[in-house]
Amino acid sequence: MTGPGAPFGVPIVGNDWSAVPAVPARTVSVVVAHYAQQAELDRTLAALARQTHPRQLLEVVVADDGSPTPPTVPPGVRVVRQEDRGFRLAAVRNLGARHATGDVVCFLDADTAPEPEYVARIAALPSAAPDVLAVGRRRHADLRGVPMRTPIERAGPEHALPEPQWLADAYARSGDLLDADARSYRFAIGAVLACSRWLLDDVGGFDETFDAYGGEDWEWAARAWRRGAALAHVPDAIAWHDGPDWAGRDAEERARRKDEETLRLVDAVGGPGLAPSALLSARADVVVVLERSPSVAAALVCVDRMLALLPTARVVVPAGIAGAFAADPRVLAAAPEHRATVTLAHPIVLGDAGAARLLDAVATIGDADVARIALGDAIVVAAPRAAARDRRWGRPTGWRVEREPLADVRRVPEHPDLEAHLGGWSRA
Numbered sequence: 001m002t003g004p005g006a007p008f009g010v011p012i013v014g015n016d017w018s019a020v021p022a023v024p025a026r027t028v029s030v031v032v033a034h035y036a037q038q039a040e041l042d043r044t045l046a047a048l049a050r051q052t053h054p055r056q057l058l059e060v061v062v063a064d065d066g067s068p069t070p071p072t073v074p075p076g077v078r079v080v081r082q083e084d085r086g087f088r089l090a091a092v093r094n095l096g097a098r099h100a101t102g103d104v105v106c107f108l109d110a111d112t113a114p115e116p117e118y119v120a121r122i123a124a125l126p127s128a129a130p131d132v133l134a135v136g137r138r139r140h141a142d143l144r145g146v147p148m149r150t151p152i153e154r155a156g157p158e159h160a161l162p163e164p165q166w167l168a169d170a171y172a173r174s175g176d177l178l179d180a181d182a183r184s185y186r187f188a189i190g191a192v193l194a195c196s197r198w199l200l201d202d203v204g205g206f207d208e209t210f211d212a213y214g215g216e217d218w219e220w221a222a223r224a225w226r227r228g229a230a231l232a233h234v235p236d237a238i239a240w241h242d243g244p245d246w247a248g249r250d251a252e253e254r255a256r257r258k259d260e261e262t263l264r265l266v267d268a269v270g271g272p273g274l275a276p277s278a279l280l281s282a283r284a285d286v287v288v289v290l291e292r293s294p295s296v297a298a299a300l301v302c303v304d305r306m307l308a309l310l311p312t313a314r315v316v317v318p319a320g321i322a323g324a325f326a327a328d329p330r331v332l333a334a335a336p337e338h339r340a341t342v343t344l345a346h347p348i349v350l351g352d353a354g355a356a357r358l359l360d361a362v363a364t365i366g367d368a369d370v371a372r373i374a375l376g377d378a379i380v381v382a383a384p385r386a387a388a389r390d391r392r393w394g395r396p397t398g399w400r401v402e403r404e405p406l407a408d409v410r411r412v413p414e415h416p417d418l419e420a421h422l423g424g425w426s427r428a
Helices: 038-048 089-098 118-128 152-158 165-173 197-203 216-226 251-268 296-309 319-325 352-364 384-393 418-423
Strands: 028-034 058-064 078-081 104-109 112-114 132-141 192-196 230-242 286-290 314-316 340-344 348-350 370-375 379-382 400-404 409-411
Touching: 028 038, 028 089, 028 118, 038 058, 038 112, 058 089, 089 104, 089 216, 104 112, 104 118, 104 197, 112 152, 118 132, 118 192, 118 230, 132 152, 132 216, 152 230, 192 197, 192 216, 197 216, 197 384, 216 251, 216 384, 286 296, 296 314, 296 319, 296 340, 296 348, 296 352, 296 418, 340 352, 348 352, 352 370, 352 379, 370 384, 379 384
Parallel strands: 028 058, 028 104, 058 078, 132 230, 286 314, 286 340, 370 400
Antiparallel strands: 104 192, 112 230, 132 192, 340 379, 348 409, 370 379
16 A cells, blocks of 8 residues: 555654554454364453453454354354365465454454453554554463453463563563564564554565464564564563463474474575575575676676675666676566665775675664665665655655765776686786
């Protein structure tokens, strides 16, 4: 979705949602993913019936992944179903979202029961700042044998299981994701996510090629980040998962399934934390754009040096010389979606200090509120996520531009002595 501005709320700068003002409650659709968990669903729906969010502004959609017996729900709760073709959590969440009508869409799983303030708290940030993707706090409890009529805010603490420490530590280090970066998608838990309808329509739904347990939430959060979403953890939006965390399950099975999930994510997400050191994955992280070159030889020297520095990058060269690079699949005619852009005004080579500064800029661009870093007069490092947010709002949204000199850089001449470069006895 594009247009002159969001239907509600205000843009934020970078990832800084800390000063977003409170706004009146908006309509919220809770999409509950379900498969053959009637007892757990009953508990979750009972908890949703007790929410403090205004009842007239709340709808509940149960999205059923082809359960052998259709779920039974109370009056006023909608059920949408898809046929059973195996595990299709991504697809069933998308199905529920297509039938949701709220300004904010909140995703829950059938075995994750929210405390009474959950919806009001997790929907507050996306209601005020529609670029925010909010993640609640999923706690764990052994609820076997606990009567459904027991309020979840009492049953959960009384039967609590350990929380995943790695997740709690990550939220603490990042100030509840206020200091999020390009790796922070790993802290977005699909069972407790909420975002504006506006952001969801722009980013698109979950990737339905994820047809096994895990990974679809990380891919979606990473894609949202690349397209200008901000991440926020809402620690007082608590929902209780019936059963242990993934880390509490069989170790061998956990390791096998985690490796399978990671292999899918390498090609779907790539980038920091999921990119091989030298192997290419399907997902581009950095794209180098050489705007012009006086000769094929000058471009070859520049591109060769850039790919030595950034071996998994993709490079876009001027159309007239692209044929000289046809043997290298990293050199493309157009840029794919990516995290960081390095634009070169003309062919250059960098010394050690210049290369280190470029790598630092590439690693951090877009993580805070910096959209572009101009290094000297020939290099610009930019974050496509900043451009994506500006596009959604139809105007600049406050990202900063930094400029600094770069001494350790040399322009490649039109005739650079290609033989010397390839032979290793020339630095230009």
